[in-house]
Structure formats: structure tokens, C-alpha cells
Amino acid sequence: MDIINKLLFVLLGLFIILNFGLFMGVSMRKIVARVARRNGVPFYQPWLDLIKLYGTRDQISHGIMFYLGPVFRLSGGVGIFLFMPLIFGSQYFNNFSFAGDLVLILYFQFFGMLGMALGAGEGGHPYSAIGISRGLSQFTTIEVPMTLAVISLGIQYNTLSISEIVAAQQGGFQNWTVFTNPFATAAAMLSLLGAFGHSPFNLVKAPNEIPIGPPTEYHSTFLGVLQTNAAILHVIEAVLFMNLFFGGAVNWFELMLKSFLIYFWSVFVGVVFPRYRIEQSVQWFLKVPLLLGVIAIIIYM
């Protein structure tokens, strides 16, 4: 019975995260719209978009990988969710967190990307292929400072379990990694800009570049699955950063506030800075963030 209870709570957590992700996405669109002096979409827009996409009458497929692409992407997002402890100290919302979950989560981040690459490649549209090659090269360089920061954390706390890292940061904000290991935090927060895919690193999916990058051929339910995953993934990556660098959360309110602010960091940068070309963003990640990551490791060696 324990496992059934656990599963029910995992599903409840997923439901909350999904809806919060949709809400977070639309509030950022409202913020960006206000910056441009528009009113922007109504607050219920992403839910309606999802209903519409799932209710589209016909679909076409380009083959098996085309089907599996969004599925891989979704399992990447849900996979990260499954192993992420959400609420510190809660016996219900720790999901399936275990001793080495940090490594698994780093792996799942890339897994969805690769599945998407295979699926979009089979879509056959040249724009998909260009988008994929851009996306993968950018994501590879994003991973470098991110991984260095995670290794630095591993050395600092002597563990690769997210729960233990959160536990080590309890007892006041001065214990948060952002204060105890600022270099790793800086490297990771810069790589987060790329991971969320807002400007200046949104060349891959920007509608006004080659339209619209990897999901060019994806429509109806496929696109619905991709958008569902985007909502989950944005929150859960913000939750990962919250757990690693900002002391975790002891209740849902704290989780939502912190993940909202972490996500807002990427949007804030996005509305201020214009878009990079792909070679510029690749070079950018391999300069300052990489250096910060290396310093973070050297300090704790």
C-alpha cells in the first residue's frame, strides 16, 4: 500500500507542478508584454492552448521516431520530476529521491534533448535539422559550466544526493550554497539562462529565426505533449536550482516563490538583452561561465 500512496502523491505533485508551470509561463508572457507596453494574452491562455492542441481533429506522422520524439522529451521532463525532492522534510513530496539522484537528473536533461533531436530529424523539414544542430551545440556548451558547478557542489558537500545537499543548507540563509559557494552558483545561474531558452539564448526556437527550429513539423497532440513538457520542465529545473543553491523549500509556498524568482531571473535577462547568434552563445558559455566553474572546483579541491 505504501507504494500506491507514494504514487498518488507523486501524481498530485506532478499535477501541481504542471499547473504551476503553465501559470508561471503565462505570467512571464504577461511581464514581457508589459515591458513592450502591451496587455498580452489572458491568464487562462496556456490551458486553452493545450485543450485546443489535444482536440485537433487530424494529425499526420512522419514515422516512428516522429511519434517517439515528444514522448522522449516528456519522459525526460517527468524523469527529472520523479527523482527530484520537492519539499524538504516532507514524507509525501520527496518523490523517488535517492543517493545518486543528481547524476541521474543531469542525464535526464540531455535525454529529452536527444529524443527530440531524433524525432525532429525524422520530420524531414530542413529547418528542423538546422534547429537541432544549433540546439545540441548550444546545449552541450550549457552543460559544461553546469556540470562543473555540480561537481564543485559534490566536492563541497561530499555527496551527490539532492536531499543531503538541501539538508546541509538548512538553518538560515547564510548556509545556502549561494553564500557558501558563490562561484559554483554564478556558473550554474549563467548556464541556467541557456537552459531556459529565453533571449539572449533563444535562437534555437525563436519563431522569427528559421521558423521555428526543431518543432517545425510538430502539431496538434505532438505539440501539446511538447508544451506540457515545457511547463513541467521549467518548474522542475527551477526547483533543481532552488534545491542546489537556494536552500530548498519546506513548503509549497516557498517552492513556488523561489522557483518563480529563479525563472524570473532568466526572463529578466531576456527582456534586457538581445538575441545571440549560435556561435556567439557557444563562445559566451565557454568563456566566463566556464572560468567560474573551474574556479569553483579549484577552491574546493
Place this chain on the structure above:
Amino acid sequence: MSEDKNKNIQDINTPDDKFIHPENKPRTVISPEGEEIHIEPLRDYFLEKRPEVIQPKSDAVEKFLNWARAESIWVLGFGTGCGSIEIPPLMTPRFDAFRYGVQMRPTPRQSSAIIISGYLAIKTLKRVIRVYEQMPSPKYVLALGSCTINGGMYWDSYNTINRLDHYIPVDVYVAGCMPRPEALLAGFVQLKKKIKEGRAEGANEYAEKFDWYKGNQKKIINDWNMPDYNW
């Protein structure tokens, strides 16, 4: 695929098909190595499938879905004629169509509406037809300006069509030359009303009268170097 669905498909192997441009006819070429390669250019572009009428689901479900469809209209970024200059102000701060749930999408696969924004040259008509057929059902067409209604100031032009609804089914006409973005917004409101009432079934109408639409299209397009059926 069953045989009956195939019967209306143009046989691209007929050498004397007058609608196919010579360079799109199947042929055999010899490579520099002396290898014989059979080329069917049109095969690369299409799936052999007629559009099918997809019956709406039960009343309550369809009403709910129609409400969502009406409030989330994704418009293809496709401009023809002078009207496309009215689209940027529509989306930017002054008129801000996002408030109405209208969003632009860059690919036909992800769009549910297309705005034919003005006169339609025959060359563009081919692209419009192709894009319209690529959009997933249900799909809606807004025709902007008098050129799409009766040809407008181009009514006797040798190179433009006069009535758009002979070629693709139109849901809402917005009259004027050119209509301002306010008029287009009013058109969107009309379209939403029509979708919510369940009367915006243009895709099914296109599938039902497919032969009539194709006939009209072929009458005016001389070098039909597009497939008779694409996806």
C-alpha cells in the same frame, strides 16, 4: 490504402497530363557513372491521401472544444498583397490582438487560421492552397479586403483571382480597401462567434466538395506543378 480512396488521384505517370509542368514529369536519367535513375519529382512532395470529412464529436464535447479553439486562434504568419502590412500593428502595442487569444505561428502545421490579406496572384494561390492543405483540421480562413471578395481594384487583372471562396472555403470576410486593424479585430470576433456556434467547418466543407475546389483551382493554374493531392 484502399482502392477507392485512390481513384481521384491524378496518375502522375500519364505522360500527357497537361497540368504537370514538364520538369516535374517522371523520367529516367543516367548518372555520370552510367547508372539509370528513375525520378518522380512529385513523389517527393506528397502523401497520396484525400482529405476526409471528420465528423464532430458529441455535442457537449464539441462545444467545449470549440470554445477552446475560439479562444486560442493561431494565425499563420503568411502575407499576401498589401494587407499584410496591417498584421504587425495588429500584434504590437497599439492593437494587441494577443488580448483576444490571437497568436502568430510560423508554420502551417501549428496554425489554425490563415489570413488572406489582399489580392492573390495565381502564383501565390498555389502556395496558399498548399499551406491550407497542410494545416491540421479544424482550420479557419479570414479573407481581408475587397480583393478577396470580388477582385477589388484588380478585378480585371490577368494575374489575380477574383473570388477567394472558389478556391478555398472562407469563414469570415473583412471588407475594405484596406481594412484597418480594428476591422480585422472585429473579423476575429466574428470568427470566434462562428466557431463557438459550431458553424466554422471549412475543413470539412473542403473535403466534401474537394473535386469542385480542385477543378476550380486547376482551371486557373496552368502549370500545375504541385501534386494533385498533398498532405
